[in-house]
Amino acid sequence: MDKAPFKYDIVGSFLRPERLKKAREDYFNHSITKEELTVIENEEIKKLIDKQKSLGLKAVTDGEFRRRWWHLDFIQALNGISVYDKVTTGFQGKEMKVQGSYISSPISFNEKHPFLEHFRLTQEIAGDTLVKQTIPGPNMIYLDSLILSPQYKENPVYSDLADFRKDLIETYQKAISAFYEAGCRYLQLDDTSWGALFSSAFREKIEACGYQPDQLINEFGDITEAALRVKPKDMVITFHICKGNFQSSWLYEGFYDVIAKRLFSIDAFDGFFLEYDDERSGDFSPLKYIHNQKVVLGLITTKTADLEDKEVIKQRIIEASQYVPLEQLCLSPQCGFASTQEGNHITQQQQWAKLEHVVAIANEVFK
Template identity: 30%
Template sequence: MSLTLSPPFRAEHLGSLLRTKELLDARDSKSTGRDQEQHVKEVEDKSIKEIVDIQLEAGFHGVTDGEYRRNLFWGTFFDGLDGFEEVPFDREILRTYMPNVGALLQAGYVPGGSLLCTSKIKHSRSTHVDEFNFLKNHLASKNLPINEIKLTIPSPASYHQRYKDGKAYAPGVYDSDQEYFADLAKVFQEELKVLYDAGLRNVQIDDPTLSYFCSKEMLKGWEEDSSNKRTANELFESYITFYNDCFSNVPSDMHIGIHICRGNFTDSRLVSEGGYDKIAVRLFQDLNVNTFYLEYDTERAGGFEPLKHLPKNKNLILGVVSTKTTQLEDVEELKGRVLAAAKVIAEGSDQTVEEALKRLGVSPQCGFASHSHENRLTRDQMVAKLKLVRKVADELWPAES
């Protein structure tokens, strides 16, 4: 896979956008049957067209459907695979010190079931291609090219990291994580091919799981868990190999980005914190993606020093605008942060700041609605944040605006 693409767009958002009350009400309706399903789809279609218009009016490219067909940011990808099914919730097989699991339990949310691998994993259908095709047809009606579209898909490790050693799959299904990873990598390869053949050229992997390796609390929990047969660093390194296998057949003209953040839980609460220092070298140098979308809106993401490890042939979108607060950040302060990051990158890669800036863009630190019923921002405040991102980009890269 070619890693020499420049960032597709200087101002980006990261997939999920606030849903309308009409859409939430339609989803929350207790009505059932075909008529209700059709009603929900019609509201989804209408809402997606509206949110695309909002993105375009705000000066955004790389538009998404706001993830309006999903209740959660990871959608139904794993549910749509052969081999995964919902089983009764069992706290005993979970690493409860993983930030995502811990946040749910601390909030008092105990699900009725958990998705678990119960048989060999196979790709029988894509649950994303219809999302893309609707966007493709809508943009075509506006005479806009399909390379304006960005689609988000979940982390390959979504249903592995949370489970204790050997518990991510039912007994007898796989003999090792390596076998599990190999089949799951084939599934991602097939999904990406389906999307590529449909015309998609810009994919964003949403992956909060990698940031958990930056969390002191998680690492402490890992060390105290006697059931772990390897160190946390060894698991992280196995994920790099696993992910690269997932992306190994991607054509050179398909842009792969990975969004790494620390969570936007319900009501804008954080899930984890910790700088990138512990994972920066392997992450930036060995993970075969074109672009990193990194959270950098608050101190919980640490400083810019780890960015010195970013190679010359990879891009970075700095998530300096917060989706967790209603307050609009100061434009000059945001520009200063981007320039400070560019200076670190330039020094680490023996470039000028101007050369480093060519590999940078700006975005919010996370999506606006990782879960459908979030967050404390209003729709107008969300639009204001999007316009702020665009303004920062226009002032930093005026020749490209």
């Protein structure tokens, strides 16, 4: 089997079936037990994995069916993180009820993190098929739980940020090692925090909090590289960045140019999943900083149902090959279909049509 990421691949999340949504609601309303919810989750994940296999995917995910959020479920299960409810207008000015996080005590990895058992269950369901595990990248914690957090500013845990960065690196080193020991061989760090570093609006917010975005580019890179130092040789780790994906809306604007040189120099990554589904992503010129890693072009949007023109997508792949050899390029949707349990504004049928489109185009281009 080829090494991941594959010529046609997926980011991770899928639309939640109505049965699963109802079961989660029943659980939180105390109508069913945790055990009963887990049974339903397992059954729906099996259906999802069978569907992914039928499309010919070489790696499958659990669709993030056990999560409410793509990131907070993982982050809040670490030691030292607290989560709270809030209302935001960040996504294109829409007022939405969301959750935030802040560091409430020194952070560390939870050796009994529930995602480890979730992975084992998914691998058991998947059988011999490779399972891709997705988790948020370390700098989501740095940005959201510390830099932009008013709670943390009021009650800072670390007198020296060097101690925080050390704890953050160790937390992720232990997470990577724990997933490997659980049998994971394909791990993906989803990290939208890098998008804040090229978004003019968020650069202003970061500066207002007393931090320098350009300095953070290097710090984010250093933290990520240090976390990956424990990566085993037979484990694939990829990186995914998008500009926000919440019920078909987005958060950041800006191009990869600002972060590309530092981010793409992280050679421990086997591939980069990059959002390129609209003009907000800019052109492919930042790909000139790619070394030997694969680039998974997110040219197919998950935000709308319309299928992209196949010939246009093929031409865009050829354009990207001016900067990265074709053999290093792959194709995927630009993000998951449901970064939160609500999901994007498309149907199940439209979701699968998108993936069939990815597979068909990739098979024609990467012969």
